[in-house]
Amino acid sequence: MSFPLLTATAALPAIGAVATAAVPAAQRTAAKWLALLVSLATLALAITVLVRFDPDGARYQLTESHAWIADFGVRYEVGVDGIAVALIALTTVLIPFVILAGWHDADPLETGSRRWRPTQGFFALILAVEAMVVISFEATDVFLFYIFFEAMLIPMYFLIGGFGDRAHEHGETAAATQRSYAAVKFLLYNLAGGLIMLAAVIGLYVVAGNFSLQEIAQARANGSLHMATNTERWLFLGFFFAFAVKAPLWPLHTWLPNAMQEATAPVAVLITAVVDKVGTFAMLRFCLQLFPGASKWATPVILVLALISIVYGALLAVGQRDIKRLVAYASISHFGFIIMGIFAMTTQGQSGATLYMVNHGISTAALMLVAGFLISRRGSRLIADYGGVQKVAPVLAGTFLIGGLATLSLPGLAPFVSEFLVLVGTFTRYPAIGIIATFGIVLAALYTLVLYQRTMTGPVKPEVSTMPDLRARELVVVAPLIVLLIFLGVYPKPVTDIVNPAVKQTMSDVHKTDPKPSVEAAK
Numbered sequence: 001m002s003f004p005l006l007t008a009t010a011a012l013p014a015i016g017a018v019a020t021a022a023v024p025a026a027q028r029t030a031a032k033w034l035a036l037l038v039s040l041a042t043l044a045l046a047i048t049v050l051v052r053f054d055p056d057g058a059r060y061q062l063t064e065s066h067a068w069i070a071d072f073g074v075r076y077e078v079g080v081d082g083i084a085v086a087l088i089a090l091t092t093v094l095i096p097f098v099i100l101a102g103w104h105d106a107d108p109l110e111t112g113s114r115r116w117r118p119t120q121g122f123f124a125l126i127l128a129v130e131a132m133v134v135i136s137f138e139a140t141d142v143f144l145f146y147i148f149f150e151a152m153l154i155p156m157y158f159l160i161g162g163f164g165d166r167a168h169e170h171g172e173t174a175a176a177t178q179r180s181y182a183a184v185k186f187l188l189y190n191l192a193g194g195l196i197m198l199a200a201v202i203g204l205y206v207v208a209g210n211f212s213l214q215e216i217a218q219a220r221a222n223g224s225l226h227m228a229t230n231t232e233r234w235l236f237l238g239f240f241f242a243f244a245v246k247a248p249l250w251p252l253h254t255w256l257p258n259a260m261q262e263a264t265a266p267v268a269v270l271i272t273a274v275v276d277k278v279g280t281f282a283m284l285r286f287c288l289q290l291f292p293g294a295s296k297w298a299t300p301v302i303l304v305l306a307l308i309s310i311v312y313g314a315l316l317a318v319g320q321r322d323i324k325r326l327v328a329y330a331s332i333s334h335f336g337f338i339i340m341g342i343f344a345m346t347t348q349g350q351s352g353a354t355l356y357m358v359n360h361g362i363s364t365a366a367l368m369l370v371a372g373f374l375i376s377r378r379g380s381r382l383i384a385d386y387g388g389v390q391k392v393a394p395v396l397a398g399t400f401l402i403g404g405l406a407t408l409s410l411p412g413l414a415p416f417v418s419e420f421l422v423l424v425g426t427f428t429r430y431p432a433i434g435i436i437a438t439f440g441i442v443l444a445a446l447y448t449l450v451l452y453q454r455t456m457t458g459p460v461k462p463e464v465s466t467m468p469d470l471r472a473r474e475l476v477v478v479a480p481l482i483v484l485l486i487f488l489g490v491y492p493k494p495v496t497d498i499v500n501p502a503v504k505q506t507m508s509d510v511h512k513t514d515p516k517p518s519v520e521a522a523k
Helices: 005-021 028-052 082-101 119-138 142-151 153-162 171-208 213-222 229-246 255-262 265-275 277-290 292-318 323-343 347-378 394-407 414-427 431-456 472-490 493-509
Strands: 061-069 074-080
Touching (some): 213 277, 292 323, 323 431, 347 394, 347 493, 394 414, 394 472
């Protein structure tokens, strides 16, 4: 029997979470180092998955299948395609940086306040989220996926509500109230989506007789499983609604700004760069593969919703006074681009959307973590409380600028390639949608450059005059992310080579081919 590599990649952080939580309360530093070492070991396993994966091989590789709840046709089935491999790599790369960036976020206050949960719990919850996200990317049994799709809400709820941002302009009581509100709103929105998805999962079992993604997709492809048109559409809507909440897609997005505002910066990265990617990934893996006809039927409406997300998110980002809420609305705009690329039903669009998931994760992590370092120094999230930072902390300002330029998709940085592919892929089939979406790029330049101008340039405000520059630990967090942004901006081929075969399979699932050019190239 071969080594269960995929199971190990998900199980290691889960075991690490239990071990970290069990560290004695007095050994806070030991718990931090244990969590960091577990995350690095998980990254090593993910690299092994990446090395062993053959982009030109079978669609799902490193598969494992074991009986689980036989009476209900539930199996423990895992396997990865190129899209899953890329997102597992993203997740396992970011988690060590999240842990390092949050090194002191759960330390007790000097006043001895008991409002912070034990340090061990903070890092154990991060590892628990990593385990659940990884298994979600690996699951090829619909019921198995559903369990962890929902279970990851529990540690995220406690991370938002129990370890929220200490910077609050209205005092501790107001901060606690806002954290609780954000955590409950996050949970209720996502639980509502999950409950609707559960009904669709049960309906899929009634129709198909099992939960195996590969078996159901194969049966649909060869005609041995037929779904009535209305049945397929209702099932699709049940799945898509849950994924749209997680993504988040307008108008189901309103939980995200509150959650990111009240969470610590590392947890905000965990939300938008890691957890939310499960929603867009699932649209590709489950919606398009299980319900190809319904996916094409819903495409026009979904593209309009994605377009609204792009423009609406960017417009609201322009008017934000809070740094973290600005990044949250920018992310809503970026997720609109991702969903637009998925449902453009072109190779360029879906390749760009998958690449966008990876690049958005890196760029948002870089910008949000540097913003977190900035906020921790000043004790405020308000843009108006800053000014002239680049004169007293030039390295902090420089890394903040690079993260911001990546957010606006500057050529030469990673998000540009993915955004360009999404727009090209959309324009070839839906030119009007593609043209309007470009306004999101213009607005991104506006909110990013205005943010930098108001916080980093101008006269030095007295409150930031003694602000220290990035420390060694913070440089270790930020520098690799900046390197990745530049490397993937100049040379995205390592990622596109992995994801493109999986994208072609997805296009085949929905029986779509790329539109032919209206003007043939000269011979």
